[in-house]
Amino acid sequence: MGKKEVPSLPSVQAWLSAYFPDADWPIEREQSGRSTYVFRIRTGEENLYLRILPEAEMSFGVEVHAHELLRRKGVQVPEVIAYENYAEALGMSVMLVREMTGGSAGQADALNRIDYENVMRAAGRQIALVHQVPVDGFGWIRRGREEAADGLHGENHSIEAYVNEGLEQDLGFLSEELLHGYEISRIRGVLETGLPWMSRHEARLVHGDFDDSHIFQDRGSYTGLIDFGEMQGSSPTYDLGHFKLHDGQRFAGYEALTAGYGEVTPLTPDDQLEISLWALWIGVRRLAVAGRRPPGSYRQHLTKAVRQELDLLGSRLYPFFCYFPEASIHLLAGY
CATH class of the missing domain: 3.90.1200.10 (Aminoglycoside phosphotransferase (APH), C-terminal lobe)
Known part of the structure; x- marks a missing residue:
């Protein structure tokens, strides 16, 4: 299963602009992600985390579904605010979540x-x-x-x-x-x-x-x-x-x-x-x-x-x- 290269910061910024066209938020790569590429987005009020699956044939769809099921049960997991099964601009599946407090x-x-x-x-x-x-x-x-x-x-x-x-x-x-x-x-x-x-x-x-x-x-x-x-x-x-x-x-x-x-x-x-x-x-x-x-x-x-x-x-x-x-x-x- 081949992995795609880490997307450039400009390409991540371009993807984010489609959701927040007026935002000019700093973006930085997080090195802690093992199974995904992770970027931190500083909005000024909170941090958002963009997760990107390296395998082009894989999707966050099932994980997004799991998050929804868990939140309905009262499990405190990050809120998903944007998701694409396949983001054309990046060539991979993406999921944007709110930062967990603490x-x-x-x-x-x-x-x-x-x-x-x-x-x-x-x-x-x-x-x-x-x-x-x-x-x-x-x-x-x-x-x-x-x-x-x-x-x-x-x-x-x-x-x-x-x-x-x-x-x-x-x-x-x-x-x-x-x-x-x-x-x-x-x-x-x-x-x-x-x-x-x-x-x-x-x-x-x-x-x-x-x-x-x-x-x-x-x-x-x-x-x-x-x-x-x-x-x-x-x-x-x-x-x-x-x-x-x-x-x-x-x-x-x-x-x-x-x-x-x-x-x-x-x-x-x-x-x-x-x-x-x-x-x-x-x-x-x-x-x-x-x-x-x-x-x-x-x-x-x-x-x-x-x-x-x-x-x-x-x-x-x-x-x-x-x-x-x-x-x-x-x-x-x-x-």
Whole structure:
């Protein structure tokens, strides 16, 4: 899937002038966007953010639809004020949104622990509402320009296909670079044994990159969620697993987050087990990506977190093996 070059500032200004012909607002490129090109527009009263999809054949239509569904449910996500399935002037799909008040909870140096936990609790209630939105299928939400903006469709029809797609390749790479052979065997066994837990739910909308960097707050009060560019159809516990995997890079907020989540959707012991399974699975997939890049703190964090979840799941699944001892062959392989 080819990517188009970042559009020039004059071309972005020309596109904006079609919507605001009398405006002469400063525009600057934001470097934080990973899956999209992002430009900040300073209007004087507020900032607007223009997001542009690099893939010419892709569209923001489904994401705009998701934002509308979420806002109707009371989820605080950025308001979309302009959208084009295909902007002729730029050759790509574009979406213009209002700025979310405040800043990222993960980067708020003045935020103390109590305020941080209160923000995480509110975010937990909000992400539980996100997970009430059904999706047809699992995996990345299809975003082709031809996709209708009245439904959310995952790329895979089954959770098994979603979980196993690319997993063996990632484990093979990690066995050569970052993890011991016995750890790879244990991961393979835990995920194979845990698949029934990971398959308990119908597909729901998940943020896909849910951590405190995408949770916004203003002076200790929660203000919203941003960046659904990696949204997927998955188990509703996926996002909680992703958050748990990344928790503690600044403050520990997982307990507060799940407490807030439980106020909307109570979490059972099976849910807690499934959260750890998703944390392990996501950790493996992310570590395989990070392992191909220069060493850094994120890779170190992922390696430590994967090992912690692997040990935790081994102890949690032990009673299961007492009733199904043949499964322990897979889990304990390599010891």
